[in-house]
Amino acid sequence: MKEMIRVEKLNKSFGDLHVLKDIDLTVNESDVLCLVGASGSGKSTLLRCLNFLEIRDNGKIIFDGEEIDPKTHNLNQVRQKVGMVFQHFNLFPHKTVLENVIEAPLMVKKTNKVTAVKEGKELLEKVGLADKFDVYPSKLSGGQKQRVAIARALAMKPDIMLFDEPTSALDPELVGEVLETMKDLAKEGMTMIIVTHEMGFAKEVADYTVYMHDGKIVERGLSKDLFNNPKEERTKEFLSKVL
Amino acid sequence: MIVGSVFDFGTFISELQRTYPFFIEAGLVTIQLTIASVLIGTVIGILFALLKLSPLKIFRIIAGTYITIIRGTPLIVQIFALFYGFSQIIMLSAFWSAALALAVHNSAYIAEIFRGATQSIDKGQTEAGRSLGMSGIMTMRRIVMPQAMRRAVPPLGNQFIIGLKDSSLAAFVAVDELFRTAQGIAAGTLNTMETFIIVGIYYLLLVMIFTVIVNAVEQRMAKSEK
Numbered sequence: 001m002k003e004m005i006r007v008e009k010l011n012k013s014f015g016d017l018h019v020l021k022d023i024d025l026t027v028n029e030s031d032v033l034c035l036v037g038a039s040g041s042g043k044s045t046l047l048r049c050l051n052f053l054e055i056r057d058n059g060k061i062i063f064d065g066e067e068i069d070p071k072t073h074n075l076n077q078v079r080q081k082v083g084m085v086f087q088h089f090n091l092f093p094h095k096t097v098l099e100n101v102i103e104a105p106l107m108v109k110k111t112n113k114v115t116a117v118k119e120g121k122e123l124l125e126k127v128g129l130a131d132k133f134d135v136y137p138s139k140l141s142g143g144q145k146q147r148v149a150i151a152r153a154l155a156m157k158p159d160i161m162l163f164d165e166p167t168s169a170l171d172p173e174l175v176g177e178v179l180e181t182m183k184d185l186a187k188e189g190m191t192m193i194i195v196t197h198e199m200g201f202a203k204e205v206a207d208y209t210v211y212m213h214d215g216k217i218v219e220r221g222l223s224k225d226l227f228n229n230p231k232e233e234r235t236k237e238f239l240s241k242v243l
Numbered sequence: 244m245i246v247g248s249v250f251d252f253g254t255f256i257s258e259l260q261r262t263y264p265f266f267i268e269a270g271l272v273t274i275q276l277t278i279a280s281v282l283i284g285t286v287i288g289i290l291f292a293l294l295k296l297s298p299l300k301i302f303r304i305i306a307g308t309y310i311t312i313i314r315g316t317p318l319i320v321q322i323f324a325l326f327y328g329f330s331q332i333i334m335l336s337a338f339w340s341a342a343l344a345l346a347v348h349n350s351a352y353i354a355e356i357f358r359g360a361t362q363s364i365d366k367g368q369t370e371a372g373r374s375l376g377m378s379g380i381m382t383m384r385r386i387v388m389p390q391a392m393r394r395a396v397p398p399l400g401n402q403f404i405i406g407l408k409d410s411s412l413a414a415f416v417a418v419d420e421l422f423r424t425a426q427g428i429a430a431g432t433l434n435t436m437e438t439f440i441i442v443g444i445y446y447l448l449l450v451m452i453f454t455v456i457v458n459a460v461e462q463r464m465a466k467s468e469k
Contacts, residue, residue: 053370076378086374090367090371092368108376152375153374153375
Protein backbone atom coordinates (compact mmCIF):
# COMPACT_ATOMS: atom_id res chain seq x y z
CA MET A 1 0.00 0.00 0.00
CA LYS A 2 1.60 3.19 -1.21
CA GLU A 3 1.37 6.34 0.84
CA MET A 4 -0.14 9.20 -1.13
CA ILE A 5 -0.26 12.08 1.27
CA ARG A 6 0.88 12.52 4.84
CA VAL A 7 0.30 15.45 7.13
CA GLU A 8 2.37 15.93 10.28
CA LYS A 9 1.67 18.39 13.08
CA LEU A 10 -0.11 20.78 10.76
CA ASN A 11 -1.15 24.12 12.25
CA LYS A 12 -3.05 26.97 10.70
CA SER A 13 -4.42 30.17 12.19
CA PHE A 14 -6.44 33.01 10.76
CA GLY A 15 -5.38 35.91 12.93
CA ASP A 16 -6.14 34.92 16.50
CA LEU A 17 -8.28 32.01 15.42
CA HIS A 18 -6.38 28.74 15.66
CA VAL A 19 -8.21 26.69 13.02
CA LEU A 20 -6.04 23.58 12.73
CA LYS A 21 -4.21 22.17 15.72
CA ASP A 22 -1.45 19.61 15.27
CA ILE A 23 -3.20 17.63 12.59
CA ASP A 24 -1.66 14.24 11.72
CA LEU A 25 -3.16 12.35 8.83
CA THR A 26 -2.08 9.73 6.31
CA VAL A 27 -3.93 8.76 3.17
CA ASN A 28 -2.79 5.82 1.08
CA GLU A 29 -3.26 5.24 -2.60
CA SER A 30 -6.86 4.41 -3.56
CA ASP A 31 -8.14 5.31 -0.10
CA VAL A 32 -11.40 7.17 0.12
CA LEU A 33 -11.46 9.27 3.24
CA CYS A 34 -14.30 11.43 4.48
CA LEU A 35 -13.80 14.37 6.81
CA VAL A 36 -16.86 14.99 8.93
CA GLY A 37 -17.61 17.37 11.74
CA ALA A 38 -19.56 20.47 12.62
CA SER A 39 -19.18 23.71 10.68
CA GLY A 40 -16.08 25.55 11.81
CA SER A 41 -14.29 22.40 12.89
CA GLY A 42 -11.53 23.04 10.34
CA LYS A 43 -12.27 20.32 7.79
CA SER A 44 -12.43 22.64 4.80
CA THR A 45 -9.32 24.49 5.89
CA LEU A 46 -7.46 21.21 6.20
CA LEU A 47 -8.52 20.26 2.69
CA ARG A 48 -7.48 23.66 1.33
CA CYS A 49 -4.08 23.34 3.01
CA LEU A 50 -3.53 20.10 1.11
CA ASN A 51 -3.43 21.87 -2.25
CA PHE A 52 -1.98 25.06 -0.79
CA LEU A 53 -4.96 27.30 -1.43
CA GLU A 54 -4.25 28.04 2.23
CA ILE A 55 -0.65 27.98 3.32
CA ARG A 56 -0.08 26.17 6.62
CA ASP A 57 1.67 28.05 9.43
CA ASN A 58 3.81 25.06 10.37
CA GLY A 59 3.89 21.30 10.09
CA LYS A 60 4.65 19.04 7.19
CA ILE A 61 2.73 18.08 4.09
CA ILE A 62 4.33 15.11 2.39
CA PHE A 63 3.00 14.35 -1.04
CA ASP A 64 4.05 11.18 -2.81
CA GLY A 65 7.04 10.82 -0.53
CA GLU A 66 8.24 14.39 -0.91
CA GLU A 67 7.76 17.15 1.61
CA ILE A 68 6.20 20.15 -0.11
CA ASP A 69 7.44 23.54 0.99
CA PRO A 70 5.70 26.54 -0.61
CA LYS A 71 9.01 28.40 -0.48
CA THR A 72 10.99 25.94 -2.55
CA HIS A 73 8.42 23.97 -4.53
CA ASN A 74 6.52 25.17 -7.56
CA LEU A 75 3.00 24.89 -6.20
CA ASN A 76 1.56 25.08 -9.70
CA GLN A 77 3.20 21.75 -10.45
CA VAL A 78 2.01 20.23 -7.18
CA ARG A 79 -1.56 21.38 -7.81
CA GLN A 80 -1.63 19.68 -11.22
CA LYS A 81 -1.50 16.40 -9.35
CA VAL A 82 -4.17 17.38 -6.80
CA GLY A 83 -7.66 17.81 -8.23
CA MET A 84 -10.14 19.96 -6.34
CA VAL A 85 -13.92 20.16 -6.47
CA PHE A 86 -15.55 23.13 -4.76
CA GLN A 87 -18.84 23.58 -2.97
CA HIS A 88 -19.88 26.31 -5.40
CA PHE A 89 -18.55 24.53 -8.52
CA ASN A 90 -16.56 27.58 -9.68
CA LEU A 91 -16.99 26.70 -13.33
CA PHE A 92 -15.70 29.34 -15.74
CA PRO A 93 -18.89 31.08 -16.91
CA HIS A 94 -17.31 32.52 -20.05
CA LYS A 95 -16.34 29.10 -21.36
CA THR A 96 -18.46 26.23 -22.62
CA VAL A 97 -18.59 22.94 -20.75
CA LEU A 98 -15.93 21.40 -22.97
CA GLU A 99 -13.76 24.53 -22.82
CA ASN A 100 -13.94 24.37 -19.03
CA VAL A 101 -12.66 20.81 -19.12
CA ILE A 102 -9.84 21.31 -21.64
CA GLU A 103 -8.61 24.71 -20.40
CA ALA A 104 -5.98 23.40 -18.00
CA PRO A 105 -4.74 20.52 -20.19
CA LEU A 106 -4.30 22.97 -23.08
CA MET A 107 -2.80 25.86 -21.15
CA VAL A 108 -0.88 24.15 -18.38
CA LYS A 109 0.09 20.78 -19.83
CA LYS A 110 0.26 22.07 -23.42
CA THR A 111 -1.66 19.02 -24.59
CA ASN A 112 -2.49 19.33 -28.27
CA LYS A 113 -6.02 20.39 -28.98
CA VAL A 114 -7.20 17.21 -30.73
CA THR A 115 -6.08 15.04 -27.81
CA ALA A 116 -7.47 17.43 -25.21
CA VAL A 117 -10.87 17.56 -26.93
CA LYS A 118 -10.97 13.78 -27.30
CA GLU A 119 -10.09 13.21 -23.64
CA GLY A 120 -12.40 16.01 -22.54
CA LYS A 121 -15.34 14.44 -24.35
CA GLU A 122 -14.52 11.05 -22.83
CA LEU A 123 -14.59 12.60 -19.37
CA LEU A 124 -17.91 14.29 -20.07
CA GLU A 125 -19.20 10.93 -21.25
CA LYS A 126 -18.04 9.44 -17.99
CA VAL A 127 -19.94 11.99 -15.87
CA GLY A 128 -22.97 11.57 -18.14
CA LEU A 129 -22.87 14.96 -19.81
CA ALA A 130 -21.50 14.20 -23.28
CA ASP A 131 -24.46 15.93 -24.92
CA LYS A 132 -23.83 19.17 -23.01
CA PHE A 133 -20.28 19.80 -24.23
CA ASP A 134 -21.29 22.85 -26.23
CA VAL A 135 -23.41 24.76 -23.71
CA TYR A 136 -22.40 27.39 -21.19
CA PRO A 137 -22.50 26.55 -17.47
CA SER A 138 -25.39 28.98 -16.87
CA LYS A 139 -27.64 26.53 -18.74
CA LEU A 140 -26.86 23.62 -16.40
CA SER A 141 -28.48 22.47 -13.18
CA GLY A 142 -26.39 22.46 -10.00
CA GLY A 143 -25.85 18.72 -10.20
CA GLN A 144 -24.71 18.97 -13.81
CA LYS A 145 -22.37 21.84 -12.96
CA GLN A 146 -20.75 19.82 -10.22
CA ARG A 147 -20.28 16.85 -12.53
CA VAL A 148 -18.60 19.14 -15.08
CA ALA A 149 -16.39 20.44 -12.27
CA ILE A 150 -15.40 16.86 -11.47
CA ALA A 151 -14.60 16.21 -15.13
CA ARG A 152 -12.57 19.42 -15.24
CA ALA A 153 -10.48 18.33 -12.26
CA LEU A 154 -10.02 14.83 -13.70
CA ALA A 155 -8.80 16.27 -17.00
CA MET A 156 -5.44 17.01 -15.35
CA LYS A 157 -5.15 13.31 -14.47
CA PRO A 158 -4.57 14.00 -10.79
CA ASP A 159 -3.21 11.46 -8.33
CA ILE A 160 -5.69 12.53 -5.69
CA MET A 161 -9.03 14.31 -5.68
CA LEU A 162 -10.17 16.71 -2.97
CA PHE A 163 -13.87 17.45 -2.57
CA ASP A 164 -14.94 20.43 -0.47
CA GLU A 165 -18.59 19.85 0.45
CA PRO A 166 -19.44 18.95 -3.14
CA THR A 167 -23.15 18.52 -2.53
CA SER A 168 -23.83 21.22 0.07
CA ALA A 169 -24.97 23.82 -2.47
CA LEU A 170 -27.27 21.44 -4.33
CA ASP A 171 -31.01 21.00 -4.21
CA PRO A 172 -31.75 17.70 -2.44
CA GLU A 173 -32.96 15.95 -5.59
CA LEU A 174 -29.63 16.69 -7.34
CA VAL A 175 -27.34 15.34 -4.63
CA GLY A 176 -27.71 11.73 -5.78
CA GLU A 177 -26.27 12.19 -9.27
CA VAL A 178 -23.11 13.84 -7.91
CA LEU A 179 -22.60 11.20 -5.20
CA GLU A 180 -23.12 8.53 -7.86
CA THR A 181 -20.35 10.05 -9.99
CA MET A 182 -18.05 10.15 -6.96
CA LYS A 183 -18.87 6.56 -6.11
CA ASP A 184 -17.86 5.49 -9.63
CA LEU A 185 -14.62 7.35 -9.18
CA ALA A 186 -13.96 5.60 -5.88
CA LYS A 187 -14.59 2.22 -7.51
CA GLU A 188 -11.97 2.99 -10.15
CA GLY A 189 -9.44 3.37 -7.37
CA MET A 190 -9.10 7.14 -7.26
CA THR A 191 -7.62 8.45 -4.03
CA MET A 192 -10.18 10.82 -2.57
CA ILE A 193 -10.51 13.12 0.43
CA ILE A 194 -14.03 14.37 0.87
CA VAL A 195 -15.36 16.99 3.24
CA THR A 196 -19.02 16.17 3.53
CA HIS A 197 -22.19 16.33 5.57
CA GLU A 198 -23.58 13.29 3.75
CA MET A 199 -23.15 10.70 6.49
CA GLY A 200 -24.87 7.99 4.45
CA PHE A 201 -22.34 8.46 1.67
CA ALA A 202 -19.39 8.50 4.09
CA LYS A 203 -20.58 5.29 5.72
CA GLU A 204 -21.20 3.51 2.45
CA VAL A 205 -18.37 4.72 0.20
CA ALA A 206 -15.50 5.92 2.37
CA ASP A 207 -12.90 3.43 3.56
CA TYR A 208 -11.99 5.73 6.42
CA THR A 209 -13.77 8.52 8.18
CA VAL A 210 -12.19 11.23 10.26
CA TYR A 211 -14.22 13.15 12.77
CA MET A 212 -12.93 16.66 13.47
CA HIS A 213 -13.91 18.99 16.24
CA ASP A 214 -12.52 22.41 17.08
CA GLY A 215 -9.49 22.12 14.80
CA LYS A 216 -8.45 18.68 16.03
CA ILE A 217 -8.92 15.16 14.80
CA VAL A 218 -11.01 13.51 17.48
CA GLU A 219 -11.33 10.09 15.95
CA ARG A 220 -10.20 8.32 12.87
CA GLY A 221 -11.14 4.83 11.80
CA LEU A 222 -12.64 2.53 9.25
CA SER A 223 -15.96 4.08 8.31
CA LYS A 224 -17.97 1.09 9.47
CA ASP A 225 -16.27 1.17 12.90
CA LEU A 226 -16.54 4.93 13.33
CA PHE A 227 -20.21 5.01 12.44
CA ASN A 228 -21.24 1.80 14.21
CA ASN A 229 -18.95 1.81 17.24
CA PRO A 230 -17.55 5.26 17.84
CA LYS A 231 -14.97 5.22 20.63
CA GLU A 232 -14.89 8.85 21.65
CA GLU A 233 -17.69 10.55 23.55
CA ARG A 234 -17.59 13.57 21.25
CA THR A 235 -17.96 11.39 18.17
CA LYS A 236 -20.95 9.62 19.70
CA GLU A 237 -22.50 12.94 20.52
CA PHE A 238 -21.94 14.28 16.99
CA LEU A 239 -23.25 11.14 15.32
CA SER A 240 -26.34 11.02 17.49
CA LYS A 241 -27.15 14.52 16.24
CA VAL A 242 -26.58 13.96 12.55
CA LEU A 243 -27.65 10.37 11.96
CA MET B 244 -33.45 99.84 -26.49
CA ILE B 245 -34.74 96.58 -27.84
CA VAL B 246 -32.17 93.86 -27.53
CA GLY B 247 -33.97 91.42 -29.83
CA SER B 248 -35.28 87.99 -29.05
CA VAL B 249 -33.06 85.51 -27.23
CA PHE B 250 -33.96 82.74 -29.65
CA ASP B 251 -35.27 83.04 -33.17
CA PHE B 252 -36.47 79.88 -34.84
CA GLY B 253 -35.97 81.21 -38.38
CA THR B 254 -32.38 82.15 -37.57
CA PHE B 255 -31.88 78.76 -35.97
CA ILE B 256 -32.98 76.92 -39.14
CA SER B 257 -30.98 79.09 -41.51
CA GLU B 258 -27.89 78.90 -39.30
CA LEU B 259 -28.29 75.13 -39.09
CA GLN B 260 -28.21 74.94 -42.88
CA ARG B 261 -25.44 77.49 -43.34
CA THR B 262 -23.02 76.17 -40.70
CA TYR B 263 -23.19 72.41 -41.17
CA PRO B 264 -20.02 72.16 -43.32
CA PHE B 265 -18.02 73.81 -40.52
CA PHE B 266 -19.54 71.59 -37.87
CA ILE B 267 -18.99 68.41 -39.84
CA GLU B 268 -15.33 69.25 -40.15
CA ALA B 269 -15.15 70.19 -36.47
CA GLY B 270 -17.15 67.08 -35.53
CA LEU B 271 -14.47 64.94 -37.16
CA VAL B 272 -11.85 66.63 -34.97
CA THR B 273 -14.00 65.94 -31.91
CA ILE B 274 -14.30 62.29 -32.92
CA GLN B 275 -10.55 61.99 -33.49
CA LEU B 276 -9.86 63.67 -30.18
CA THR B 277 -12.28 61.35 -28.39
CA ILE B 278 -11.02 58.15 -30.01
CA ALA B 279 -7.37 59.05 -29.46
CA SER B 280 -7.92 60.00 -25.82
CA VAL B 281 -10.14 57.00 -25.07
CA LEU B 282 -7.73 54.50 -26.65
CA ILE B 283 -4.64 55.93 -24.96
CA GLY B 284 -6.64 56.41 -21.75
CA THR B 285 -7.69 52.75 -21.79
CA VAL B 286 -4.12 51.54 -22.21
CA ILE B 287 -2.87 53.76 -19.37
CA GLY B 288 -5.97 52.87 -17.33
CA ILE B 289 -5.39 49.11 -17.63
CA LEU B 290 -1.76 49.61 -16.67
CA PHE B 291 -2.69 51.49 -13.50
CA ALA B 292 -5.49 49.04 -12.72
CA LEU B 293 -2.91 46.22 -12.82
CA LEU B 294 -0.56 48.23 -10.61
CA LYS B 295 -3.37 48.80 -8.15
CA LEU B 296 -4.16 45.08 -8.09
CA SER B 297 -0.50 44.15 -7.69
CA PRO B 298 0.60 42.24 -4.61
CA LEU B 299 3.48 44.72 -4.28
CA LYS B 300 2.61 47.60 -2.02
CA ILE B 301 4.86 50.10 -3.78
CA PHE B 302 2.95 49.57 -7.06
CA ARG B 303 -0.35 50.02 -5.29
CA ILE B 304 0.88 53.26 -3.72
CA ILE B 305 2.09 54.61 -7.08
CA ALA B 306 -1.23 53.78 -8.74
CA GLY B 307 -3.25 55.14 -5.84
CA THR B 308 -1.33 58.42 -5.86
CA TYR B 309 -1.74 58.80 -9.61
CA ILE B 310 -5.47 58.17 -9.44
CA THR B 311 -5.94 60.52 -6.50
CA ILE B 312 -4.09 63.37 -8.20
CA ILE B 313 -5.77 62.96 -11.57
CA ARG B 314 -9.27 62.57 -10.16
CA GLY B 315 -8.71 65.34 -7.66
CA THR B 316 -7.79 68.09 -10.13
CA PRO B 317 -9.96 69.72 -12.80
CA LEU B 318 -9.56 68.56 -16.38
CA ILE B 319 -9.08 72.13 -17.60
CA VAL B 320 -6.13 72.51 -15.24
CA GLN B 321 -4.61 69.31 -16.63
CA ILE B 322 -5.12 70.49 -20.21
CA PHE B 323 -3.47 73.85 -19.49
CA ALA B 324 -0.64 72.26 -17.55
CA LEU B 325 0.14 69.95 -20.43
CA PHE B 326 -0.29 72.53 -23.17
CA TYR B 327 1.56 75.45 -21.57
CA GLY B 328 3.83 73.56 -19.25
CA PHE B 329 4.83 70.43 -21.04
CA SER B 330 5.16 72.10 -24.41
CA GLN B 331 8.24 73.89 -23.07
CA ILE B 332 9.98 70.52 -22.92
CA ILE B 333 8.58 68.76 -25.98
CA MET B 334 6.74 70.54 -28.72
CA LEU B 335 3.27 69.09 -28.77
CA SER B 336 0.58 70.27 -31.15
CA ALA B 337 -2.59 71.66 -29.59
CA PHE B 338 -4.43 68.55 -30.72
CA TRP B 339 -1.99 66.11 -29.14
CA SER B 340 -1.56 68.00 -25.90
CA ALA B 341 -5.35 68.10 -25.53
CA ALA B 342 -5.65 64.44 -26.54
CA LEU B 343 -2.98 63.45 -24.03
CA ALA B 344 -4.52 65.49 -21.23
CA LEU B 345 -7.90 63.93 -21.94
CA ALA B 346 -6.29 60.48 -22.09
CA VAL B 347 -4.58 60.95 -18.75
CA HIS B 348 -7.78 62.28 -17.21
CA ASN B 349 -9.86 59.38 -18.54
CA SER B 350 -7.22 56.84 -17.56
CA ALA B 351 -7.72 57.45 -13.83
CA TYR B 352 -11.43 56.68 -14.10
CA ILE B 353 -10.84 53.77 -16.47
CA ALA B 354 -8.27 52.33 -14.04
CA GLU B 355 -10.86 52.36 -11.27
CA ILE B 356 -13.44 50.76 -13.58
CA PHE B 357 -11.08 47.89 -14.43
CA ARG B 358 -9.95 47.47 -10.84
CA GLY B 359 -13.55 47.35 -9.64
CA ALA B 360 -14.59 44.91 -12.37
CA THR B 361 -11.62 42.65 -11.63
CA GLN B 362 -12.24 42.63 -7.90
CA SER B 363 -15.91 41.90 -8.45
CA ILE B 364 -15.07 38.50 -9.98
CA ASP B 365 -15.68 35.79 -7.40
CA LYS B 366 -12.55 34.55 -5.63
CA GLY B 367 -13.68 31.02 -6.42
CA GLN B 368 -12.74 31.64 -10.05
CA THR B 369 -9.14 32.33 -9.10
CA GLU B 370 -9.10 29.33 -6.76
CA ALA B 371 -10.48 27.08 -9.48
CA GLY B 372 -7.79 28.24 -11.90
CA ARG B 373 -5.01 27.84 -9.34
CA SER B 374 -6.28 24.42 -8.22
CA LEU B 375 -5.87 23.23 -11.83
CA GLY B 376 -2.20 24.16 -11.75
CA MET B 377 -2.51 27.47 -13.57
CA SER B 378 -0.11 30.21 -12.48
CA GLY B 379 -1.42 33.42 -10.96
CA ILE B 380 -0.73 35.38 -14.13
CA MET B 381 -2.31 32.72 -16.35
CA THR B 382 -5.40 32.61 -14.13
CA MET B 383 -5.64 36.39 -14.34
CA ARG B 384 -5.26 36.40 -18.11
CA ARG B 385 -7.43 33.40 -19.00
CA ILE B 386 -10.06 33.33 -16.28
CA VAL B 387 -10.46 36.60 -14.39
CA MET B 388 -9.71 39.26 -17.02
CA PRO B 389 -12.11 38.02 -19.71
CA GLN B 390 -14.93 38.08 -17.19
CA ALA B 391 -13.85 41.44 -15.79
CA MET B 392 -13.71 42.96 -19.29
CA ARG B 393 -17.30 41.97 -19.83
CA ARG B 394 -18.35 43.53 -16.58
CA ALA B 395 -16.39 46.69 -17.40
CA VAL B 396 -18.15 47.37 -20.70
CA PRO B 397 -21.20 49.28 -19.39
CA PRO B 398 -19.23 51.65 -17.09
CA LEU B 399 -16.54 52.01 -19.78
CA GLY B 400 -19.19 53.04 -22.32
CA ASN B 401 -20.37 55.60 -19.81
CA GLN B 402 -16.84 56.89 -19.33
CA PHE B 403 -16.34 57.13 -23.11
CA ILE B 404 -19.45 59.29 -23.39
CA ILE B 405 -18.14 61.55 -20.63
CA GLY B 406 -14.82 61.67 -22.50
CA LEU B 407 -16.59 62.71 -25.69
CA LYS B 408 -18.30 65.62 -23.94
CA ASP B 409 -15.15 66.55 -22.01
CA SER B 410 -13.28 66.91 -25.30
CA SER B 411 -15.06 70.26 -25.65
CA LEU B 412 -12.56 71.68 -23.16
CA ALA B 413 -9.87 71.28 -25.84
CA ALA B 414 -11.38 74.46 -27.30
CA PHE B 415 -9.46 76.40 -24.67
CA VAL B 416 -6.11 75.40 -26.13
CA ALA B 417 -7.27 76.30 -29.62
CA VAL B 418 -8.19 72.91 -31.01
CA ASP B 419 -10.76 73.49 -33.71
CA GLU B 420 -13.26 70.97 -32.49
CA LEU B 421 -17.02 71.42 -32.18
CA PHE B 422 -17.16 73.79 -29.26
CA ARG B 423 -14.45 76.17 -30.46
CA THR B 424 -16.07 76.26 -33.88
CA ALA B 425 -19.37 77.19 -32.24
CA GLN B 426 -17.65 79.94 -30.25
CA GLY B 427 -16.16 81.33 -33.46
CA ILE B 428 -19.48 81.31 -35.31
CA ALA B 429 -21.36 82.82 -32.37
CA ALA B 430 -18.81 85.60 -32.03
CA GLY B 431 -19.09 86.38 -35.73
CA THR B 432 -22.88 86.31 -36.12
CA LEU B 433 -23.95 87.15 -32.55
CA ASN B 434 -26.56 84.40 -32.93
CA THR B 435 -25.36 83.07 -29.62
CA MET B 436 -28.31 81.00 -28.45
CA GLU B 437 -29.00 79.47 -31.86
CA THR B 438 -25.37 78.52 -32.42
CA PHE B 439 -24.87 76.86 -29.06
CA ILE B 440 -28.13 74.95 -29.42
CA ILE B 441 -26.90 73.77 -32.81
CA VAL B 442 -23.57 72.57 -31.40
CA GLY B 443 -25.47 70.93 -28.55
CA ILE B 444 -27.43 68.97 -31.14
CA TYR B 445 -24.19 67.76 -32.76
CA TYR B 446 -22.86 66.57 -29.37
CA LEU B 447 -26.15 64.86 -28.66
CA LEU B 448 -26.03 63.11 -32.03
CA LEU B 449 -22.49 61.88 -31.43
CA VAL B 450 -23.39 60.65 -27.95
CA MET B 451 -26.39 58.79 -29.34
CA ILE B 452 -24.28 57.11 -32.03
CA PHE B 453 -21.77 56.18 -29.35
CA THR B 454 -24.51 54.78 -27.11
CA VAL B 455 -25.80 52.57 -29.93
CA ILE B 456 -22.29 51.20 -30.48
CA VAL B 457 -21.75 50.57 -26.75
CA ASN B 458 -25.11 48.80 -26.46
CA ALA B 459 -24.29 46.61 -29.46
CA VAL B 460 -20.95 45.60 -27.90
CA GLU B 461 -22.68 44.92 -24.59
CA GLN B 462 -25.28 42.67 -26.18
CA ARG B 463 -22.72 40.81 -28.20
CA MET B 464 -20.74 40.06 -25.07
CA ALA B 465 -23.83 38.99 -23.17
CA LYS B 466 -24.78 36.65 -26.00
CA SER B 467 -21.50 34.78 -25.99
CA GLU B 468 -22.01 33.92 -22.34
CA LYS B 469 -25.63 32.85 -22.32
